[in-house]
Amino acid sequence: MIVFKNIKKVYSNGTVALDGINLKIDDGEFVFITGPSGAGKSTMIHLLTCEDFATEGKLTVAGTSLKRLSHRQIPKYRRKIGVVFQDFRLIKSMNVYDNVAFAMRVVGRGGREVKSRVMTVLEIVGLTHKISVLPDQLSGGEQQRVALARAIVNSPEIIIADEPTGNVDPEMSIEIMKLLSSINKNGITVVVVTHEQRLVKAFKKREIRLSKGHIEFDTGAQEQVGAQAEENNREASSDVPKRRRSARHVTEEDEDD
Amino acid sequence: MIDSFLFLIKSAFKSIFKNWLLTIGSVTVLTICLLTLGSSILLFENVNLFINKVGDESQVVIFLDESLSVDDINSIHNQLVQIQNIKNISFESKEMAMKNYLESMGENAELFSDITSDVLRNSFIFNIKDLSKFEQTMFEINKIEGIARVRERREVIERIRDISRIVLMLAAAIIVIFIIISILIITNTVKTSVSSRKDEIGIMKYVGATDFFVQMPYFIEGIIIGIVSGLIALVLTFFAYNEIFSPILFDFGLFTPISIRSRLFTFALFYIISGGIIGMLGSVFPVKKYLNV
Numbered sequence: 100m101i102v103f104k105n106i107k108k109v110y111s112n113g114t115v116a117l118d119g120i121n122l123k124i125d126d127g128e129f130v131f132i133t134g135p136s137g138a139g140k141s142t143m144i145h146l147l148t149c150e151d152f153a154t155e156g157k158l159t160v161a162g163t164s165l166k167r168l169s170h171r172q173i174p175k176y177r178r179k180i181g182v183v184f185q186d187f188r189l190i191k192s193m194n195v196y197d198n199v200a201f202a203m204r205v206v207g208r209g210g211r212e213v214k215s216r217v218m219t220v221l222e223i224v225g226l227t228h229k230i231s232v233l234p235d236q237l238s239g240g241e242q243q244r245v246a247l248a249r250a251i252v253n254s255p256e257i258i259i260a261d262e263p264t265g266n267v268d269p270e271m272s273i274e275i276m277k278l279l280s281s282i283n284k285n286g287i288t289v290v291v292v293t294h295e296q297r298l299v300k301a302f303k304k305r306e307i308r309l310s311k312g313h314i315e316f317d318t319g320a321q322e323q324v325g326a327q328a329e330e331n332n333r334e335a336s337s338d339v340p341k342r343r344r345s346a347r348h349v350t351e352e353d354e355d356d
Numbered sequence: 357m358i359d360s361f362l363f364l365i366k367s368a369f370k371s372i373f374k375n376w377l378l379t380i381g382s383v384t385v386l387t388i389c390l391l392t393l394g395s396s397i398l399l400f401e402n403v404n405l406f407i408n409k410v411g412d413e414s415q416v417v418i419f420l421d422e423s424l425s426v427d428d429i430n431s432i433h434n435q436l437v438q439i440q441n442i443k444n445i446s447f448e449s450k451e452m453a454m455k456n457y458l459e460s461m462g463e464n465a466e467l468f469s470d471i472t473s474d475v476l477r478n479s480f481i482f483n484i485k486d487l488s489k490f491e492q493t494m495f496e497i498n499k500i501e502g503i504a505r506v507r508e509r510r511e512v513i514e515r516i517r518d519i520s521r522i523v524l525m526l527a528a529a530i531i532v533i534f535i536i537i538s539i540l541i542i543t544n545t546v547k548t549s550v551s552s553r554k555d556e557i558g559i560m561k562y563v564g565a566t567d568f569f570v571q572m573p574y575f576i577e578g579i580i581i582g583i584v585s586g587l588i589a590l591v592l593t594f595f596a597y598n599e600i601f602s603p604i605l606f607d608f609g610l611f612t613p614i615s616i617r618s619r620l621f622t623f624a625l626f627y628i629i630s631g632g633i634i635g636m637l638g639s640v641f642p643v644k645k646y647l648n649v
Contacts (some may be wrong), residue, residue, distance in 0.1 A: 148562065170567075170648075178564035190556050204363045205565035253563065 100126050101147070101257065101288070106156035108142050108312075116142035118312040120156070124290065126256070129283040130319075131299045132292045134309035140292045143309070144261045147290070148182055149173045161256045178206055181250030181258045185265035187242040189234040195221070195245050196230040202249045220248040224278060240271030247278055257288040264295060276302055360569075368576035371549035378545040379581060385541050386585035386634060387592070389534030390627050394593045396527035397626075401614050402605065403520040407513055414484040416442075416497070417507040419477040424502050429478065435500050441493040442482045450476040477504060535634060542581055542638025546574050550642045557646045567647045574639045582635025586627035593623065 103122040109115050117139045124130050132140050145151040146158055149165060158165045161179045168176060189198050196217060203213045221227045224244040234242055243263055250258055260279060264272035276291075276298055283289040293299065299306050308315040372379050420429060429447070436445050448456075454473035458465040484490055490510060497506065550557070560570050597616045605613040616623065 174561070174564045174566045176564075177562060182562050188555065188559055188562075190559065201363075201559075202563040204360050205560045205563055205569055207360050207569070209360050209363075249563070 100124065100159070100161070101290070102157075102159045104157040104159075106146070106153045106158055108139075108146065108151070109154045115312050117146075117153075120312075120314060122307065122314065122317070124288060124319075126288055127283070127286050129280065129289045129302075129304040130291070131302075131304055131306045132290060132309065133294060133296070133299060133306055134315070135294070137311070138309035139312045140309055141261070142312075144259060144292055147257075147259050148180065149176060174206075178253055179256045181253065181255035183243070183246050183250045183258065183260040183263045185262035187234070187239075187246045187266070189242055189245055189249075191234055194231050194233055195226055195237070198234065198245055199248045199252050202252050206253060208253075216252055217248075220252045223251070223282075224248045238271070239267045240274060243267055243271070243275055244278065247275070247282075251282055251287070255287065257290065258282060260289065260291045262292055262294070264293065264298065269297075272298060273301070280304075364569075364572045364576060367573035368580060371553070371573065371577055372580060374552070375545060375548050378541075378548055382538070382542045382545045382581045382635075382638075383585045383588065385534070386538040386582060386631060387588045389531065389538045389634070390586060390589035390631055391592055392527060392534055393531050393630065394589060394623060394627065396524060396531065398593075398597060398601075398614070398616070399527070400520065400524060403516065405614055406611050407516060414487055415481065415509065416484060416494075417479050417481050418497065418500075418503050419479045419505045419507070421502050421504045422477060424478070428502055432480065432500055432502055436480060436482065436497075439493060439496050441485045441489050442497075443485050445480060445482040448479045448481055450474070450478050453477075453479065538634050539638040542578055542635055543642055545581070546577060546639045547642035549577065550574060550646060554646050557643075561647070570647060571640075571643045574643050575636055578635035578637075578639030579632045580635070581638075582631030582633070583628050584631075585635075586624075586629075586631030589631070590620075590624050590627045593627075594620065 101122070101124040103120045106117055106120040106122075107115070108117040120139075120143075132143060134140050142151070146153055146165065147160060149168060153166065160176070163176050163179070165176070190201065193201060199217045199220060200213050203209075203216060208216075218227065218230075221230060224247055226241065226244055226248065229237065229241065234245065237245065243266070247263075250260075258279065263279070264275050267275060272295065279289050279291060280302060305317070305319045307317045307319065418432075420432065424432075433445065433447065436442060450473045453476045454471075457476075458468060461468060484493055487510070494506070494508065497503070557570055594616055602613045602616070605611075
C-alpha cells in the first residue's frame with residue numbers, strides 16, 4: 100500500500116512541487132498519475148523511489164515510512180519496488196540476459212536461481228529469443244520490455260513506471276501497457292506516470308491527475324475503479340495475499356499511524 | 357553469493373583493461389613508491405649491520421706501550437677497574453689480536469702469513485656504561501700511564517648514524533610524497549572508470565544495491581593495481597639488490613651485505629599489503645560522490 104499523508108515538497112529554490120497531497124493506493128492497484136509539465140509527477144516518483152524526501156507530511160510505501168529511512172536502509176526498501184524509466188536505462192555493454200541478471204546479482208542473488216528467474220521474466224516480456232542481443236540492437240519497445248523484465252526480476256511489491264511509453268511507438272505503447280497490466284494482474288501494484296491520455300482512456304484504470312502540486316481529480320473514488328481492482332485481484336495468483344478491494348483518498352477517519 | 361563475487365571481480369578487471377593507460381600510470385607510480393620504501397628498509401638494515409660490524413659505539417680500546425712489563429699491565433688493569441663508568445674489561449694480547457685479525461681476513465689471511473704479532477700491541481677492551489659521561493671518563497683513562505693510543509669509535513659511529521638518519525628522513529619524505537601521488541593517480545584512474553559507469557551505478561542503486569556492493573569493484577580495482585605494483589616492485593628489488601647493489605657493497609670489502617633471499621617472503625608480504633592498502637585508499641574517494649542516488 101502507498102499512503103501520501105499531507106505531503107508537501109518544497110525545493111531549495113522555493114518551488115513548491117507538491118502541496119498537501121493526501122492519497123492512498125491499495126495493494127494490487129493499477130494507477131495512472133497524469134498531469135501537465137510541472138504538475139509534480141516527477142517529484143512524486145522521486146519521493147517514491149527515495150531519490151528525494153518530502154519536506155512535510157508522511158509517505159508510507161509497502162509498510163515502510165520513507166521519512167525515517169536512513170541512507171543505509173534505502174537499498175532494502177528499493178528491493179520492494181521496481182522502477183521503469185522513459186529512457187530505459189539499460190547498460191549498453193551488457194546483453195539482454197545480463198541486463199536483467201545484473202539486477203539480481205547486485206542484490207546478492209546468484210547461481211541457478213538467477214538463470215531460471217531471468218528466463219522466466221524474459222518469457223513474460225517475450226524476449227527469450229533475444230537474450231544475447233545488445234540493447235542498441237533492439238527497438239525502443241524491446242528495450243523497454245527488457246527494462247520491465249529487470250524491474251520485475253526481483254519480485255517487487257510495486258512497479259513504478261515513469262513515462263514508460265515516452266520513447267516507444269504508439270503500437271508498442273499499447274503492448275507495454277498490456278504487459279504492465281498483466282503484471283498487475285499477478286498482484287503487483289503498478290503506478291504509471293504518463294501524459295498520454297489515449298492510454299489512460301484505453302486501459303480504464305484509476306487516474307490521479309495532478310496540477311500545480313495538487314490533486315486535480317482522482318477517479319479512485321468512483322465505484323468502477325473499485326470493481327476493476329476487485330476483478331484484478333480475483334485473477335491474481337493464489338500466493339498473493341488477500342488485499343483491500345477499494346481505492347480512495349486518505350480521509351480523516353483513516354487511522355493516524 | 358559466489359555469483360555476485362565473480363560479478364564484482366569481472367567488473368573490476370573489465371575496468372582495469374578498459375582504462376589500461378591510466379592503469380599503467382598508476383602501477384608505475386605505485387611501483388616507484390614501493391621501490392623507494394623497500395630500498396630504504398634495505399639501506400637501514402645494511403647501515404645497522406655495518407655499525408654492528410664496526411663495533412659498539414660505547415667500546416673503547418686502549419693500546420699499551422710495548423715496553424710495559426706484566427706488572428705494569430696488571431697495574432693498568434687495576435686502575436681501569438677503579439674507574440666506575442666502564443665495564444666488560446678484557447685484555448687482548450698482541451698474539452690474540454693477530455689471530456683475530458687473520459680470522460677476519462678469511463681466505464685472504466694467507467697474504468699476511470709472513471707478518472708476526474710483533475707489529476701489534478697488547479690492548480685492553482672495555483665499554484663505557486653511561487655515554488653521557490663519555491668525555492669525563494676518557495679524561496680519567498688518559499691520565500693512566502703506559503697507554504700508547506686510545507681508539508674510540510664514538511664519533512665515527514655517530515657520524516654514520518647521522519648520515520643514515522638524514523638519508524632515512526629524506527627517504528621517508530620521498531615515500532610520503534610518492535604515497536600521496538600514488539593515491540591521487542589511483543583516485544584519478546578509479547574516477548575515470550566510475551564516471552564512465554555512473555549510469556550503471558545509478559541502476560545498481562535503483563535496484564537496491566548497497567553502497568558497499570557498488571564500491572566493491574572499485575576497491576578490487578585499487579587492490580589489484582596495488583598488488584600488481586607490489587609484485588613488480590618485489591621482482592625489481594630482488595634483482596637490483598642481488599645483481600647490482602649487493603656485489604658493489606661486497607666489493608668495497610667493508611662487510612657482507614644482508615641477504616634479500618632470506619627476507620623474500622617478508623618483502624613480498626610487505627609490498628603486497630602496502631600496495632593493496634594504498635590502492636584501496638585511492639579507490640575510496642571517487643565512488644562516494646555517485647552513491648547518493
